[in-house]
Amino acid sequence: MTEKLAEIETTGAFKRQENRFTTPFGQNEAELPVEANRYRILWSPVCPWAHRSIIVRKLLGLEEVISVGTADPLRPKIDRVDWAFTLDDKNVDPILGIHYISEVYFNTEPEYAGRPTVPAVVDITTQTVVNNDYHELTYYLATAWKELHKEGAPDLFPDELQQDIRELNERIFHGINNGVYKAGFARSQEAYEQAYDGVFQLLDEIEERLATQRYLFGSQLTDADVRLYVTLARFDIAYNTAFRVNRNRLVDFPNLWGYARDLYQTPGFGDTTDFAAIKAHYHLSITNDPNRTFSKILPKGPDLTGWLTEHGRVLKFKEEK
Template identity: 65%
Template sequence: MGNLQKEKPLEVDQKGKFNRQKNSFTTPFGSNVGDLPVEVGRYRLLWSPVCPWAHRTVIVRRILGLEDVISLGTASPMRPNIPRVDWEFSLDEGGLDPVLGVQYISEVYVNADPEYTGRPTVPAIVDIQEKKVVNNDYFRLTNYLETAWAPFHKENAPDLYPEHLRAEIDELSDGIFHNVNNGVYKCGFARSQEAYEEAYDSLFNYLDQLEERLSTKRFLFGDYITDTDVRLYATLARFDVAYYSAFKANRNMIVDFPNLWGYLRDLYQTPGFGDTTDFEAIKVHYHLSNHIASDDQKSKNILPKGPDTSTLNTPHGREALSGKEEKFLIPQK
């Protein structure tokens, strides 16, 4: 498989801090010279339901009605038992993605760059004809779906990235990424007590700020869901079932934050969010996968029974903050 990593890359600095690898395929979608062309049926989105970065892309794809425009390939929540970090299509018949005919996601990375040395990550947008990954920029991918792919949005698709709020959305999303989305990984993959405690404090200090922000706003920017809510949801949904224990992010569970807990239930009960959330896969991945779970073989083979995720369907009362039932801003034609 070319120069791919043969074992889990630590991505840890000398102080024990986790530093996530940079994305390698970042050419934007658009109509400018050099952009990736926006075409129906040309691309396949590869994901695994366990990955928060991939999940938020799938949420936006569904909300905007792009499911018949960009196809979806699903990798197993378990890493393959081979001496490298990868994602495998073991859930599909014959162990191959039915459209691309590949067994491992690494194959489309090597097809794109035979010298690729990083981890093959999801989400990955693949050119179906060439079987090459063309974009794995999880940080900007939802924004491309919201803007460059607008000609193919369903009728009356919501505006998740309103132009007049983009600077503010980007700023808040950046803070959420460093302190919460990636913050839980900084806790879980820290290799020193100092690095862990620094990440832990940043994570919960920021969650406290968000708890306060959501005391007066139904969603992060007021009455309607935006791209930033999608980004935060992907971490909050995994927090109590995975990060709290597996990543030692254990000052509080989300259920202990009155506003964040109500906010999470509000989003979970929104089409596109809860119906794309697979808690069984998430628990299997974070608690049983070799690259994440404890080195203690006895504990690694036990899947936690709790928490009770059915409580996400209980009434949340968040509509009182907006005075309306609707959650999406529909752009005026």
């Protein structure tokens, strides 16, 4: 398996590896069949890409049809980048019987040479990774899996907003979701500052947007809110310090902070957010610089009690149509 440092360009900029398994879910012959109890999502609560699939799974009521395997937030101390299932009995995933996530990647492609990433959707019948495309996975859950949604599930990717949601999500991914990583993993001052500026430029823009509406698309919760939330939830506890995106904290943005609390207090968001795991991973186990002298020190802060305080956004936007 390649190490994360292999994803650093000659300019010192971080360039994330491409997803290897991208077959879509659907009804066509070349697509993955939608079938209850056939698939298992492997994730770690520290990973924002994986977290958003878990949030959407819960929002849509897919917990009974797609199972989940949870990896340890701390990387295993081995000679490659991997995820380990040490939280389960006998240190193996109870359904797949694997200790490392790389095992299902090698089942799928014996010569696989990239990082084994989460989320990974595994076909339980073949124990192979069928999709690790976090860019598209939540769209599939919202559309291709609709027949299995719970009654009253939100429409996170409505037809009339799909293009707009995709366009905003693309900006959020490059500017914020992956932007914090481009800052944190940069190996040159220029690359770091370019990413840093991009993060706060877009956060400032969204701060203004959220001054007049509850969610990114008015009164309707969408996939875009899920994608922004997973970075906001990690911002003060990890990215602000560990990744040096420190112009402002999340709590310094009145609208973003209220919006983040609004989402956190919504079932599916806060109850899938593991702050302790997130902090441990980013400060003790992140792979961007394993030789840091302070890498064995776990910060005491920040104070997390504010996530449960009143945000006022329901009342503020109750008349919004």
